[in-house]
Amino acid sequence: MEHSRTTHSRLILFTFLHGFIILCMSTPLESATLPSASANASGNETDRVVLLYLKKRITQEPLHEMSSWNDSIHFCSWVGVTCNPSTKRVLILDLSSYKLAGSLPPSIGNLTHLTGINLKNNSF
Ligand SMILES: *[C@@H]1O[C@H](CO)[C@@H](O)[C@H](O)[C@H]1NC(C)=O
Ligand SMILES: *[C@@H]1O[C@H](CO)[C@@H](O)[C@H](O)[C@H]1NC(C)=O
Ligand SMILES: *[C@@H]1O[C@H](CO)[C@@H](O)[C@H](O)[C@H]1NC(C)=O
Ligand SMILES: *[C@@H]1O[C@H](CO)[C@@H](O)[C@H](O)[C@H]1NC(C)=O
16 A cells, blocks of 8 residues: 555656656757766767766665666666667666665656656665
């Protein structure tokens, strides 16, 4: 019961994020401040930066799955990330079952092509 209630509140959060995405899309984004790390033109730099913010917010990851979230491989190959193969935009974020703890950055709303997110079995 407790579990389904938290799942429900995450659904609400996600609905909220969707609203946020729509808000973001209706305002110019060029003022966004991107950390100017090594830009790799394959895929969208915004997506990469948001994923790195997300990683930074994770305070516990006992299974060490997030070590694949590093710059030696493209973010579309990071564990739990599914991209559109042609646009290389993040479509699905599946972080279920990695027993992560942390908080979600508001900038997750900048993953404008995201269609699904699964945060089950974590404590965000
Ligand atoms: C990356 O995505 C952002 C919004 O999600 C968009 O404003 C920006 O133009 C995109 N950049 C490229 C290079 O497609
Ligand atoms: C980056 O991720 C890959 C794939 O999981 C791994 O083989 C590699 O050791 C990682 N590199 C660093 C610096 O953690
Ligand atoms: C960008 O990333 C791809 C895939 O990881 C890699 O093959 C390519 O060499 C990188 N390009 C630059 C300019 O770093
Ligand atoms: C993403 O969204 C946040 C607000 O949540 C905004 O401050 C930021 O500039 C946006 N852009 C990037 C690239 O994170």
